[in-house]
Amino acid sequence: MPEAAGWQAELEELKVVSARIGGDPLLTQGAGGNTSLKTGGTLWIKASGTWLAHALARDIMVPVEMAPLIAAVEAIDPAAEQAHQFTITTLNSSGLRPSIETTVHALLPQRVVLHVHCVDTIAHAVRADCAERIGPRLAGLNWAYVPYARPGLPLALAISEHRGQQPDVLILGNHGLVVAADTVAGAEALLEDVKVRLRAEPRGAPAPDVGRLAQLAAVTDYRLPSSEAAHTAATDPISLKLAGKSSLYPDHVIFLGTGSVTARDGEDVAAVVARLGTSPISILFPGTGILMRRDATPGADAMARCLADVLARIPGNAPVRVLTPEEHLQLTDWDAEKYRQDLARKAAAKKIA
Incomplete structure (x- = not known):
């Protein structure tokens, strides 16, 4: 392992960059995104369920032993899905689990990896013609x-197909962006x-x-978004x-549920809930705005804004690829995401208390 003073200084530098990335909702939303630094055989990576925005205020970096984790990925061992085992x-010191994306970070040879849910990138990545459009x-x-x-693990295996190329930039379909370099400054640049390069100009919107939203929310379990x-x-x-x-990308499914619920003509909150037989986390009222369920976590609020930011950057005639029913099920029935959701609920409850 490099001299302690050297890698610890790099880790502090990464925390500064992580907080900066986490403070930009056009790059990272809620607990999404993750950063990492390799020091010898150790991978320091953001903990699952934590926010990059809190990197300077909280202990959110978790150390993982890389060699056995990479071996598990190469063997397609289910243990690779349980990065906390490594x-x-x-x-x-925090006792937290490493990020869901730990395998992705470990496989990339560069020392510093930044994974973000950049809304400009996602607006391209949800298109069926993404690769052709972004090439130039x-x-x-x-x-x-x-x-x-x-x-x-599935994403790590997909990325491993490009290991010979050793790319510095990965565009993840229906997901986001990964950049990698050998220094923190190089990765941020x-x-x-x-x-x-991928900037997409958002449409204006009414x-x-x-006032109408306040009326709709009155005497309900709903509120305005943050x-x-x-x-x-x-x-x-x-x-x-x-x-x-x-749904267009994983974090939408995790924090807002499958797809988006839109009120029909003349429906109020009670009518939407009665029609669905459940209370959705958010409801879109056409031409009016959005309401969030009162117990929606800060992560859900962040994803509601992310949805709006992404949609505003997609042309109406774009060939959009949405997540399939099977892909939805893979996300909602996944222990790693259940852990992250549980952390979000506990954090929200603690904040209210």
Whole structure:
């Protein structure tokens, strides 16, 4: 392992960058995204369920022994799905589990890896013609496109097909962006470069009818979202139509549920709940705005805004690929995501208390 003072300084540098990335909702939302640093045979990676935005205020980096984890991936051993089994407990002061994406970070040879849910990237990554469209924009970079695979071992195996190329940039279909470099500064510079290259201008959208939303929320278990930007998913007709196609990326499914619930003409909250037989986490009221269930976690609020930001960057005629029913089931019936959701609920309950 490199001299302690050296890698510890790098880890502190990574925390600064992580907090900066985590503070930008166009790059990272809630507990999404993760960063890592390799020091000898140890991988320091963001803990599952924690927020990059909190990297300077909380102990969110977990040490993992890389060699046995990589061996498990190469053997397609189910143990690779349980990255916490490879945690170096003597160094893991937080006691948290490593990120769901630990296998992805371990497989990449570069020392620093930044994985973000950049809304500009996602707006391209949900298109069936993604690879062809972004090729010219990424000219000159060592990049690869990875079709959608469930986060965790399936995604790691999909990425491993490109190991000979050793790409510095990965565009993950229906998911997000990964950049990798041998220094923290190099990785951050590459992230900024790719973000600029893939920038998609958002459509303008009518303002929400906050007064009407307040009326709809009165005497219900619903409230306004934490971000006003979330309303454009309902006030922009093109975004609303795209939202109706179903889920576009994993964190939507995890934090908002399958697809988007849209109120029909004349429906209020009670009518929507009665029609569905359940209370959805969010409800889109066409031309009016969005309401969130009162117990929705901060992560759900962050994903409501993310949805609006992504949809606003997708043309109405784009050939969009949504997640399939099987892909939805893989996410909702996955122990690693259940763990992350449980952390989110506990954090929200603690904040309320």
